[in-house]
Amino acid sequence: MSLPNPNTPLAYLPPTLATQFEVSRYIYAVTLGAYVWDIVINLGNDYKLLFRYKVYFPTVIYYLSRLFTLSYILTSFIFQVASVPNCQALQISLGICMALSQSTTAMLFLLRVLAVWHGNKIASGVFIFLWVTVAIASATVPFGIQGIHIGPTQQCINSQVADYIESTLIMGLINDSAIVAAISYRILRNCAIEDSFGVRVRTFMGGGSIPQLSRALLKGGQHYYLIAVCGNIVMLVLLKDPSVPAVYHGMSSIPVVALINAMACIVFRSIKFGHISADGTTHFRSTDQSRTYLNKPSGSTLPLHVRSTCPQDGDVYTRNTNGTEIKVTQVVELDAEYERDDASLPKTAI
Known part of the structure; x- marks a missing residue:
């Protein structure tokens, strides 16, 4: 029995596997297009980061993460669609890039959670350890x-994915989930009017302050991290589900x-x-409507805002403590890790 088209790689695969392989090609193409589009629409922002702001270590990591993810x-994508003389060499290369x-x-x-928990040595040590485990687990990918x-053609296909590759996904999920929980707890602590564990739990469960808590979480970028955590969960479920074809595991x-990096x-x-x-x-708008300032305590400011920094309606933040009304209209102090480079920004408190 002769093949219908011996020059077509899919002709050497069983029909079911050929269909799955073709679907994976489409997914890879869509992912590449979406990620390139994300890069293109942010070229202006990336240009400003590189040429209008001082380049510190976090900025270098940002560009490296974009480069390695795109690679x-x-x-x-090349592994799936192009003619490759040495499939294993390319497989190792993409494993290193991953x-x-x-x-x-x-x-x-890690840099984000260290900024949030700045000064807490225990928290810093835990999250640094988690990052090291993620890096070590990721280093096993090229070997697994x-x-x-595919047959006598130059097209490539995955032939094996080692079981220990799961550790990479598991550690990534643990790390991302721990960071989301830690940052959310910090925001929750700032949202609680009273500094007690019971009040924090009630606030988190929706007891009276859920609108402020929700806005604080959104303004803190937590919804982006939650999307990343959900992505890790989906990938792990697909990998562990025996009903999912093997081709889709790697796909x-x-x-x-791409989603987590974005x-x-x-x-x-x-x-x-x-x-x-x-x-x-969160940050609040000052009485000067032309500029927004970050709400972070400094040595020369009232410590009042440390207990509650949830966004409030209006342009200023007002709290009543011990019967005395105190109005904070401007608090400026920038974190060293993410320091803004606008020289005109005053670092004072009013």
Whole structure:
């Protein structure tokens, strides 16, 4: 029996596998197009980060994460659609790109949570340890995947994904979830009018302050991190579900890695441009309507805002403590990790 078209790689695969392989090609193409589009629409922002702001370590990590993520998506797409002389060499290359992408994206998460928990050595140590475990787990990816040619053609297909690759996904999920929980707790602590565990729990469960809490979480960029966590969960479920074809196991990592990186980069840009404060508190508009300032305590300011920094309606923030009304109209102090570079921004408190 002769093949209908021996020059077509899909002719050497069973019909079901050929269909799955073709679907994976479409997914890779869509992911590549979406990620390139995300880069294109943010070229202006990336230009400002590079040439109008001082380039510190977090900015370098931001650009590296974008580069490695794009490299991972591109090499994966080439693996699926192009004629490749050495499939295993390309497979190792894309595995390295994936490991670097996950490590640098996790570093963006780490820098964010370290800024929020600045000064807490225990929290810093825990999250640094989690990042190291993510980096180590990611480093196993190039050794756990194999690729072969489809029949006598130069087209490639995955032939093996080692079981220990799951550790990369599990550690990524644990790390991202812990960071989301830690930042949310910090925002929750700031939202509670009274500083007690019971009040924080009631606030989190919706007891009276849920509108303020919801706005604080949204303004803190938590919804982007939650999307990243959901992406990790979806990828892990697809990998563990025996009813999901093996071809789709590797395929799911491409869009999820792209999504997680895009979400982390959105938060980073928002922090750099002052839309989100680096330390987890919200920002308030001063009486000078031309400029917005970050709400972070400094040594020369009243410590009142440390207990409650949830967004309130209006242009100023007012609290009544011990029967005395105190109005805070301007509080300015910038986190060193995400310091803004506008020289005209006064670092004073009024």
